[in-house]
Amino acid sequence: MSAERNRQLLTQWYTALEEGDWQTISDMHAEDVVYYMVGTTPVSGKLEGKAECLGEMINKKLLGQLVADEVRFSQKWRIMCVDEHGGVGVMQGGGPTLSGDLYHQTYCEIFRFKDDKIQELHAFFDTALVERCLFGNPLQQAREQPQRPFDF
Numbered sequence: 001m002s003a004e005r006n007r008q009l010l011t012q013w014y015t016a017l018e019e020g021d022w023q024t025i026s027d028m029h030a031e032d033v034v035y036y037m038v039g040t041t042p043v044s045g046k047l048e049g050k051a052e053c054l055g056e057m058i059n060k061k062l063l064g065q066l067v068a069d070e071v072r073f074s075q076k077w078r079i080m081c082v083d084e085h086g087g088v089g090v091m092q093g094g095g096p097t098l099s100g101d102l103y104h105q106t107y108c109e110i111f112r113f114k115d116d117k118i119q120e121l122h123a124f125f126d127t128a129l130v131e132r133c134l135f136g137n138p139l140q141q142a143r144e145q146p147q148r149p150f151d152f
Contacts, residue, residue: 010082
């Protein structure tokens, strides 16, 4: 595929996340998609197949912990680079959790596309935030926001 087509697919992905269009997100995945999620959290590791990636991980472990009608992923996003194989993007977004916390995450995602579908997704994110907000496992000592927070 061309770099321009991959840019279009990434734009479609981040726009669908921004709008909460889960049907479009689902349709963008290959049946044999593989997710590689950073860290050692309950959402980390290698996930294989559309059912495991979307059903088990996204719907149950991620969205299942959030107030569904108030979550807005992709509140801010940018495509960092694309080529004929895929692309890289960063985004920030989230919303309130069922436990009353605020899950506002920053993601870096590396995509590989095949036949206009997501074949692989490598996701990098704040694992301490996942543990605290989504799974009730706080750090032993809370940390303050850095004086110069990450921005893109």
